[in-house]
Amino acid sequence: MRQRYLALLSVFASLPAVALTFQTRLENIEWKVEGDQFECRLSQPITDFGAGEFVRRAGEQAIFRLKATGYAPGAGSATLLAAAAPWQPGRGDLNLGSVKVSNGQIPFNTSQAQAGRLISGLMDGRSPVIRHVARDGSGAMEIRLLPVKFNKAFGDFQLCTTKLLPMNYEQVKQAEIGFPGGGIDLDAAGKAKLDVALAYMKADPTVNHVELDGHSDNSGNRLTNRDLSRRRALAVMDYLKSKGIPEEQITLRFHGESYPLVPNTNNANRARNRRVNIHLERVAPNNNPAPVAAAGSAASTS
Incomplete structure (x- = not known):
């Protein structure tokens, strides 16, 4: 029994702890739509971190990216999820794949396909979640956006995209x-x-x-x-x-x-x-x- 206990301790010790979690309080959630003829942005501010935003440039489909204006994640990789809401029992999280994370104000950009699946998930009440482990092993973090008020904001975002130029x-x-x-x-x-x-x-x-x-x-x-x-x-x-x-x-x-x-x-x-x-x-x-x-x-x- 002691050997099994020590083995379990060893396994848990090898797993990175989620040292930091960034999520805006529910009552403070807001989505912002900004844009012009060249680019449209749909963003949710994230307390103490920055923002998560969908960006569509003229002539292209939307991508999703993070903007780090507070805490900046270290270089490494992250798992992108469309997480089921707690009020959706029986539904699992959707793993949308990994993204490369770099240093800087824009740590990563998703593919257009990943952004499309995130948008579909938000329309269905799911939350974009980014789980990141720094390459240097300095710690792990989770960044979460909430789907509150998304549908109305997405309608405004779509209206913005109708005014984009045909090409960038x-x-x-x-x-x-x-x-x-x-x-x-x-x-x-x-x-x-x-x-x-x-x-x-x-x-x-x-x-x-x-x-x-x-x-x-x-x-x-x-x-x-x-x-x-x-x-x-x-x-x-x-x-x-x-x-x-x-x-x-x-x-x-x-x-x-x-x-x-x-x-x-x-x-x-x-x-x-x-x-x-x-x-x-x-x-x-x-x-x-x-x-x-x-x-x-x-x-x-x-």
């Missing part, structure tokens, strides 16, 4: 405008891509410069191909100017057949190579490049 800066800053038919006129697909970029530039005035790089396939001679690539880049520039982008914010280059995306070995590949690459930039006003660069200058990698 990382998604919109590089694009290809194709000329698959071999001409120099913009088609509907090309105009639609440009309209997305224009909508972003209108919403974010810090994006104040556009680089255009015209390209062709190798169907004609080099001089003809260079001229085609120039006229395609000019077609894009004219469209941007017609929508209010000043010419001094546009840099235009043209490269002919010099920089194919794919080998010019068949019609489909040649169609892909007939394009204008677009790159949006944030440039300080006193560093704006000249509007038009020399033909055949260094190729854009956008």
Whole structure:
């Protein structure tokens, strides 16, 4: 019996104790919705810790993350749960997997799938729970959000997301405008891509410069191909100017057949190579490049 007792003591001693638990008192629970055209946030402040929040950026689905403004967890890993409420007998907790925890104000971000399951759980009365053990063995903690008042707040969050731009800066800053038919006129697909970029530039005035790089396939001679690539880049520039982008914010280059995306070995590949690459930039006003660069200058990698 003594040996069994000592063995049990050994097992319990090896388990990390939950040294810290962070949870806001029930009567103080609140959900906050904030956002603009670029990002919407749905957050619950957590007493002495910071907040747990769902974040949806333009062009993406929501993720869940912690913000540590009080106590910061150490680097390590955490288990993410959608925990059943005490008033839901017979229902077990849902283990949503592990997340990597790092140092800093934003210790971790979940995947979009995990965030979606947390939202579903909250709608069903479950609590997001994060159980964390520091890598250095300094202790364990549990962070818990409560589903009180969530449904109304989530409705406000959804309303915010209807106002998001179609894409965020990382998604919109590089694009290809194709000329698959071999001409120099913009088609509907090309105009639609440009309209997305224009909508972003209108919403974010810090994006104040556009680089255009015209390209062709190798169907004609080099001089003809260079001229085609120039006229395609000019077609894009004219469209941007017609929508209010000043010419001094546009840099235009043209490269002919010099920089194919794919080998010019068949019609489909040649169609892909007939394009204008677009790159949006944030440039300080006193560093704006000249509007038009020399033909055949260094190729854009956008």
